[in-house]
Amino acid sequence: MQPFQLPEFYMPYPARLNPHLHRARTHSKAWAHEMDFIDVPQHGTVIWTDDDLASHDYALLCAYTHPDASADDLDLVTDWYVWVFYFDDHFVELYKRNPDDIQGAKAYLDRLPLFMPVDGVITEEPANPVEKGLKDLWERTVPAHSMDWRRRFADNTKHLLDESMWELLNISEGRLANPLEYIEMRRKVGGAPWSANLVEHVTGMEVPARIALSRPLAVLRDTFADAVHLRNDLFSYEREVLDEGELSNGVLVLEKFLDLPTQEAAEKVNDLLTSRLHQFEHTALTEVPPLLDEHAVDPAGRLAVLAYVKGLQDWQAGGHEWHLRSSRYMNTGALDGNVLDGPTGLGTQALRSLVRTAPQRLRGFTHVPFEEVPELPAPKSVLEMPFKLALSPHRADAQEKSIAWARKHGVFDEGVWTEEEARDYDLALCSAGLDPDATAEELESSALWLTWGTYGDDYFPRVFGRTDLAAPKIATDRLAQLMPVDGPAPVTPVSALERGLADLWARTTAAMPRDNRAQLRAAVEAMLHSWLWELKNHRENRVPDPVDYTEMRRDTFGSGLTMSLARFSHGRLLPPEIYRTRAIRNIENSAMDYATILNDLYSYRKEVQYEGELHNLVLVTRNFLDVDHERAFAVAADLANQRLRQFQHSVEHELPALFTEFDLDADARNALKAYVRELEDWMSGILHWHEHVRRYDKDSLAKHFGATAPQVLRGPTGIGTRSTRSLVAKG
Secondary structure (H helix, E strand, C coil): CCCCCCCCCCCCCCCCCCCCHHHHHHHHHHHHHHCCCECCCECCECCECHHHHHHHCHHHHHHHHCCCCCHHHHHHHHHHHHHHHHHHHHHHHHHHCCCCCHHHHHHHHHHHHHHCCCCCCCCCCCCCHHHHHHHHHHHHHHHHCCHHHHHHHHHHHHHHHHCHHHHHHHHHHCCCCCHHHHHHHHHHHCCHHHHHHHHHHHHCCCCCHHHHCCHHHHHHHHHHHHHHHHHHHHHHHHHHHHHCCCCCCHHHHHHHHCCCCHHHHHHHHHHHHHHHHHHHHHHHHHCHHHHHHHCCCCHHHHHHHHHHHHHHHHHHHHHHHHHHHCCCCCCCCCCCCCCCCCCCCCCHHHHHHHHHHHHHHHHCCCCCCCCCCCCCCCHHHHCCCCCCCCCCCCHHHHHHHHHHHHHHCCHHHCCCCCHHHHHHHCHHHHHHHHCCCCCHHHHHHHHHHHHHHHHHHHHHHHHHCCCCCHHHHHHHHHHHHCCCCCCCCCCCCCCHHHHHHHHHHHHHHCCCCHHHHHHHHHHHHHHHHHHHHHHHHHHHCCCCCHHHHHHHHHHHCCHHHHHHHHHCCCHHHCCHHHHCCHHHHHHHHHHHHHHHHHHHHHHHHHHHHHCCCCCCHHHHHHHHHCCCHHHHHHHHHHHHHHHHHHHHHHHHHHHHHHHHHCCCCHHHHHHHHHHHHHHHHHHHHHHHHHHHCCCCCHHHHHHHHCCCCCCCCCCCCCCCHHHHHHHHHCC
């Protein structure tokens, strides 16, 4: 008996088979023998036999996922997949079945980058079949590619290998990831970004380097990766969870997090898989074309991007078809039917997919704004907070100075904030909790940044609303120019938002090293671009996909900005690569997510009922799970607490390992410990501010928005617009 029945998958793209399949099968079998993958014991264990390789049929996988590849390219890509699956099984047998040998596993993984030089030749001699295969493949693949592609491919291959340690540590500790952690880490360990690089190889065209790391291309890569991995989790649950004792499986994660029976958890994973594919399509259609225009990408570059998008779609369809057939997975009866009643024949599978998932897709575009929010639990009653609050004694002074600063730069003259509202919002109180040990000058600077960021967050939807994105795009471009890394700004500020940023930039960066100025500018720009993303969703009346929302929410909240400022206080003690490690990213991202989710809990009524907002995790959860306010609120609160516990786990377990791995001296260790304490202050201070500020409670909402809500819909004003807003608000 299978542990659950496979759900009906969304698959609108037809699977096609490469005509060179037989040749690839013959070639990959000979290559696997040459690399010692077959019948060669590893630490006394035979990893694969000829029967294993034949039944898994990786040539069939590649023939389906790369239907248009040349015979030579199909041979090469098939060898890569034979290698990566052999590595996975090799690592399972040597280390996952014996999870206590952490040092041996780390030493094994640490050698593999020696066989992936971005430039130069491989000088190390392989010591096992995995190293031997990687050396051969690297030397056959990278000469045809640019340095940019090589770097991306090397990084993604390294992530795929390194994050196996994350899975191993979780098995060793018996620890199950929370959903956000799982999606984030599975993206790396699952290897789909690596597969996306091979799609470029097969098309013979590289995505232009200047847009390869842009949001639209990143979303295409990440949605592709998430869909590939979630589909694999459904097919491999029986093998991984019941046979191997694996904890890195999305069905298991949702089964435990949402407290669902296995079948229902599998259905929810399939819903998330569908949502990620919908996000892929939405991004390809609505974000990629403007990106190409904005960067003036030439015809050859546009063709490369289109080939990349098509290649990723081919991979989705082909990967699904292979999972239905490979003996590696749970697929009994999957080819016998498992379809909706209705017509059959060419094109009908795609039609059934579209029809079956239409309600889920439509929910994302049919939310009626300004709905009334029922009474919900007080957020503080459901949120955990183990860290002790401390407040700066300079709070009152910082408050008065931030009000005077806002008045001086014209913040109260633009119709978005009044001085009374700014006092009610009391951003200095938030700063006093974020940095209780700050000097008076440091606290003032923090309060000014929070005032500017919060004002901007309110300003953009109020002023630009659901109109065309051209005006807000010009506004963000001008704001970016007011943050010169070198020399004077090329534009003169003309609005309160611009004057405030120009003043803050000059104050903050006057004595700052150039690299820190560049990092700070990147953090502010990320926040500005995220505000455009919110406006785009409002223009489409689109409730975001849950994964896209949680990842973008870190930017809309300004988390990167405040954390960048905290880093600079001790950044000179630490090399930049420390901040790129898994441990620090886990610590930072879990802290960010706790803070953003608690904000969504406190602001749910304000945003959904009074502002017609679409960007709130409670609403996103309601839309995705198709549940009521109360259930969505409880799920969001549970996720916040899970992220807080992950923060504590990473500090307790991953940070000491980081100290050892990089052989950090006492000063560097103390700097990182101080940074962790600042993040603890950051979370407790944000919670305290939300609990005491006059911005989210019922009385404050009535005061700021009027006794009844909503009064207006964000958007244009003028003669005749009030009646239009009324009609839209009523549905």
